[in-house]
Amino acid sequence: MSNQIKKVTIIGAGFTGRQIAARTALYDYNVCLYDIKEEVLEDVQEFLKKFFRPKSKRDKRKNVYLENNISKAMEDVDLVIEAIPEDVELKQKIFSEIDKLAPEHTIIGTNSSSYPVSKIESAVKRKDKVLNIHFYPPIPLRPMVDIMKGTQTSDKTFEKGKKWIQSIECTPLVVKKEIMGFVFNRIWRAVKREAIHMWANGNADVETIDTAWKIFTGMNMGPFELMDGIGLDVAYNVEMSYYKESKDPKDKPPDKFTEKIEKGELGLKTGKGFYKWKSF
Ligand SMILES: NC(=O)c1ccc[n+]([C@@H]2O[C@H](COP(=O)([O-])OP(=O)(O)OC[C@H]3O[C@@H](n4cnc5c(N)ncnc54)[C@H](O)[C@@H]3O)[C@@H](O)[C@H]2O)c1
Numbered sequence: 001m002s003n004q005i006k007k008v009t010i011i012g013a014g015f016t017g018r019q020i021a022a023r024t025a026l027y028d029y030n031v032c033l034y035d036i037k038e039e040v041l042e043d044v045q046e047f048l049k050k051f052f053r054p055k056s057k058r059d060k061r062k063n064v065y066l067e068n069n070i071s072k073a074m075e076d077v078d079l080v081i082e083a084i085p086e087d088v089e090l091k092q093k094i095f096s097e098i099d100k101l102a103p104e105h106t107i108i109g110t111n112s113s114s115y116p117v118s119k120i121e122s123a124v125k126r127k128d129k130v131l132n133i134h135f136y137p138p139i140p141l142r143p144m145v146d147i148m149k150g151t152q153t154s155d156k157t158f159e160k161g162k163k164w165i166q167s168i169e170c171t172p173l174v175v176k177k178e179i180m181g182f183v184f185n186r187i188w189r190a191v192k193r194e195a196i197h198m199w200a201n202g203n204a205d206v207e208t209i210d211t212a213w214k215i216f217t218g219m220n221m222g223p224f225e226l227m228d229g230i231g232l233d234v235a236y237n238v239e240m241s242y243y244k245e246s247k248d249p250k251d252k253p254p255d256k257f258t259e260k261i262e263k264g265e266l267g268l269k270t271g272k273g274f275y276k277w278k279s280f
Pocket residue numbers: 011012013014015016017034035036037040082083084085086087094111112113114134135136137
């Protein structure tokens with residue numbers, strides 16, 4: 001296996017894929033950003049222009065190129081990170097395609113927020129070279145990345161992945177034993193679940209819970225403000241995926257929360273969630 005990672009291809013140029021590509025380009029890797037949609041690649045130009053505008057970053061723009069031909073995207077690649085929508089069948093399909101086209105030594109990572117790579121690895125022959133490599137956008141504000149093995153991932157692949165994460169000045173969050181939610185999302189999810197249940201049971205108001213969180217942690221936003229920003233539909237889907245996994249009634253989102261989703265109170269993007277928002 002070649003020991004050096006030189007070329008990195010990101011599959012999916014959406015919200016997270018483009019951020020991973022830009023971050024990687026800053027550290028002098030040869031970065032290919034691939035998407036199936038031509039319009040996404042057009043849109044990404046604007047993002048890259050803004051990202052590399054500061055003088056300190058300007059000459060790094062040349063490290064990233066856009067591609068809509070997957071065979072070309074796989075040429076001489078050392079590390080592939082998949083960042084396509086959160087659908088396990090779609091991810092298996094793209095993993096299988098990558099496996100057929102990429103050089104033998106190439107590591108394939110998934111940025112999935114919820115699927116362990118063990119649920120995707122059946123699609124590839126190189127089961128020793130797959131990883132979960134999960135980012136927390138916005139990456140400049142949250143430079144940490146979960147890294148987790150599949151059932152047959154080799155130590156060599158894991159070490160190589162870890163070193164690559166460090167090389168782009170992110171902290172690797174090592175998952176020692178497979179768990180849904182990896183390291184930080186799992187902790188964050190426990191906070192959200194407790195907060196939502198306390199609100200739904202009438203134990204405390206959202207303002208009180210957010211205030212307590214802000215005073216204690218020194219953060220400028222509480223769990224409800226953060227959930228409103230992310231989107232309550234997203235938070236709901238995450239809660240449901242944990243519930244489906246555990247089948248524990250305590251994990252089921254309370255009816256009061258479900259009603260909010262049904263009413264279209266999705267947070268910042270609809271002007272109302274746990275709070276009312278003026279600009280959206
Ligand atoms: N949004 C977040 O905050 C966040 C955070 C961490 C991880 N993730 C994970 O990252 C992944 C992507 O999420 P996102 O929010 O960036 O999604 P997104 O919808 O913004 O982007 C997905 C992109 O993939 C492209 N795509 C779809 N099918 C493709 C294919 N077969 N080949 C190439 N490109 C394809 C789409 O055109 C789109 O541009 C998901 O697995 C998600 O769980 C998201």
